[in-house]
Amino acid sequence: MPEQINRQIVLASRPVGYPKESDFKLIETELPRADEGEVVVRAIWLSLDPYMRGRLNDVQSYAPAVEIGGVMVGGVAGEVVESRSPAYKVGDIVQGPLGWQEYAVSDGRNLAIVDRSLGPLSTFMGVLGMPGMTAYFGLLDVGSPEPGDTVVVSAASGAVGQVVGQIARIMGCRVVGLAGSAQKTDFLINDLGFDAAINYRTDNVESALDANCPDGIDVYFDNVGGYITDAVLERINTFARISVCGQISQYNLEEPELAPRNLRFLIVNQARMEGFLVTKFAARFDEARKRMSKWMATGQLRYREDVVDGLEKAPGALIGMMTGENFGKLLVKVSEE
Amino acid sequence: MPEQINRQIVLASRPVGYPKESDFKLIETELPRADEGEVVVRAIWLSLDPYMRGRLNDVQSYAPAVEIGGVMVGGVAGEVVESRSPAYKVGDIVQGPLGWQEYAVSDGRNLAIVDRSLGPLSTFMGVLGMPGMTAYFGLLDVGSPEPGDTVVVSAASGAVGQVVGQIARIMGCRVVGLAGSAQKTDFLINDLGFDAAINYRTDNVESALDANCPDGIDVYFDNVGGYITDAVLERINTFARISVCGQISQYNLEEPELAPRNLRFLIVNQARMEGFLVTKFAARFDEARKRMSKWMATGQLRYREDVVDGLEKAPGALIGMMTGENFGKLLVKVSEE
Numbered sequence: 001m002p003e004q005i006n007r008q009i010v011l012a013s014r015p016v017g018y019p020k021e022s023d024f025k026l027i028e029t030e031l032p033r034a035d036e037g038e039v040v041v042r043a044i045w046l047s048l049d050p051y052m053r054g055r056l057n058d059v060q061s062y063a064p065a066v067e068i069g070g071v072m073v074g075g076v077a078g079e080v081v082e083s084r085s086p087a088y089k090v091g092d093i094v095q096g097p098l099g100w101q102e103y104a105v106s107d108g109r110n111l112a113i114v115d116r117s118l119g120p121l122s123t124f125m126g127v128l129g130m131p132g133m134t135a136y137f138g139l140l141d142v143g144s145p146e147p148g149d150t151v152v153v154s155a156a157s158g159a160v161g162q163v164v165g166q167i168a169r170i171m172g173c174r175v176v177g178l179a180g181s182a183q184k185t186d187f188l189i190n191d192l193g194f195d196a197a198i199n200y201r202t203d204n205v206e207s208a209l210d211a212n213c214p215d216g217i218d219v220y221f222d223n224v225g226g227y228i229t230d231a232v233l234e235r236i237n238t239f240a241r242i243s244v245c246g247q248i249s250q251y252n253l254e255e256p257e258l259a260p261r262n263l264r265f266l267i268v269n270q271a272r273m274e275g276f277l278v279t280k281f282a283a284r285f286d287e288a289r290k291r292m293s294k295w296m297a298t299g300q301l302r303y304r305e306d307v308v309d310g311l312e313k314a315p316g317a318l319i320g321m322m323t324g325e326n327f328g329k330l331l332v333k334v335s336e337e
Numbered sequence: 338m339p340e341q342i343n344r345q346i347v348l349a350s351r352p353v354g355y356p357k358e359s360d361f362k363l364i365e366t367e368l369p370r371a372d373e374g375e376v377v378v379r380a381i382w383l384s385l386d387p388y389m390r391g392r393l394n395d396v397q398s399y400a401p402a403v404e405i406g407g408v409m410v411g412g413v414a415g416e417v418v419e420s421r422s423p424a425y426k427v428g429d430i431v432q433g434p435l436g437w438q439e440y441a442v443s444d445g446r447n448l449a450i451v452d453r454s455l456g457p458l459s460t461f462m463g464v465l466g467m468p469g470m471t472a473y474f475g476l477l478d479v480g481s482p483e484p485g486d487t488v489v490v491s492a493a494s495g496a497v498g499q500v501v502g503q504i505a506r507i508m509g510c511r512v513v514g515l516a517g518s519a520q521k522t523d524f525l526i527n528d529l530g531f532d533a534a535i536n537y538r539t540d541n542v543e544s545a546l547d548a549n550c551p552d553g554i555d556v557y558f559d560n561v562g563g564y565i566t567d568a569v570l571e572r573i574n575t576f577a578r579i580s581v582c583g584q585i586s587q588y589n590l591e592e593p594e595l596a597p598r599n600l601r602f603l604i605v606n607q608a609r610m611e612g613f614l615v616t617k618f619a620a621r622f623d624e625a626r627k628r629m630s631k632w633m634a635t636g637q638l639r640y641r642e643d644v645v646d647g648l649e650k651a652p653g654a655l656i657g658m659m660t661g662e663n664f665g666k667l668l669v670k671v672s673e674e
Contacts, residue, residue, distance in 0.1 A: 061605050062575075062605050062606075222600070225600055225601075226598070229600070238399075244600050244603045245604070247598075247600055247601050247604065256598060257597070258595040258596060258597060259595060260593035260594070260595060261562060261563070261587060261593060263562055263566070263584055263610075263612065264587065264612075265612075266611065267582070267584065267612035267613070268398050268399050268612070268614075269399075269612065270611075270612055270613050270614050270617060271612055272609060272610070272611040272612075273600075273603065273609070273611070274608070274610070275601075275602075275605070275606065275607055275608055275609075276607050277604070277605075277607050280607060
């Protein structure tokens, strides 16, 4: 009776610095059953995202840490396979924060039924999911791009960055992306229509920004932090906006990185730097998803997915993301649709 | 004929690190005469302000550098003593960026007639002048304080800080100021009505912030930068606003100070950090001056001036300001009103 087995990935130990495979453990447990008011969901797609690194630390932040022995957190799209809730029926396709496991039980409050008319199911983990919402609101509401602005985005071929750059193009901006391989920078220019792309591993970032942003930088969408952000700050224009989304270059450092203080760039340029969490904009997700879906339909908004097969691959894939091994939105295909 | 002599202070050499008296030179020149359309102004008050340090560097920033041999820049309130302009008559009291000199010639375009009904002439260099406008707009427009918010201000007994704290009190905020002596912190609490004050030279800033901001920090008005700003950032609340006005702790360093990167605090707290220059709000200065004048009349807005007598004292006073030797708005009394 293989249906009776659930596979879960739990946190085995708290990583120091970069996570290792041994910090995670695959366990087999009994298939969960729904109590009154609950549903059981079979995971189809599991989303892997940089924020997960923060949850591995034993620090109370905007969200609680994963407990040692606890199931890893993560967004999932899946199918209701058992329901004792009036809100869901068997066969419904739903999404929610169900974690790294093949089957999850839920009281339904953290689930939403997927409107499959908007796009393929996997895109609800990407363009139409949390990364897409992050890109949409982090660029449009926090970054406030105007037509003609120069917009720079780091980690530009990732789940968030690729969407940021394309929306900025739709808004009439000049878009410059940073990514970590020639394959990625080619993709940004040839497939996504970026105006320019910088390979931060091989180019001199400072001179490449000078060359590709001849009119300075009006909006920076920061996914990475570190020296790339320093270099951008030195090149911002008056009234520039910096949307601080992520700092992946810093998440796995055992000691904080020291850098020259640079707040004076904010003063002399009268610039704004704002950090955000996508949850702030939750009331407007439906509106954004509809707009994004239209852009997808017209071909203005494309996306690239990096799919790994099988729940057991999740730890390695997450670790690889920390050094940019993924190419596009990283997804685990947990089971067939 | 002593009236025929003008005394000016010019930049003798570009300081490296902290300025020295020998970087400035007092020279005597001929009394300037007004050409057609011009006026000659006798300086009464000269304002000394932290931004002046930036003008000593040979760097194009938001304003040009002072040339070697050029008269030092500075805001002045004075009296028109000769006029060949239809816009001004002899005896008019005016203010403008006339520099470190006893007499200045102007075509009038950078001058404004002082509305003396609003307050004493010296306050047009302080509460009703550039520092007061900086405090007003930097707090209200950039910092957006709400009643009940905890507002922290650094360099709190200085020209800008003292006004920031009192306006925050008027707005119904809990106000905590940082200053560099017991005399200054006593003044903040006893004379200006701050809720708490921290002596950054003798207190442990981190534990003093914990003790005095039990509900965290909602607004930080940053005049200093450096480790104080680091300590504040670690204690901000969700949706905190950081108004970046100055970074005086950094202006005289020969090498940039290295510090742990801390943009993650902006993300996890969804916080906004914005640099500004007061000139952005110039169209609203009259509105602000009227409001400030009313608060002065009702005793809700007090101010402390630190006056040095005679133009020749300006270099030493500016140098002293860089290490917090001044206590209140630093002014040079160049001549009698």
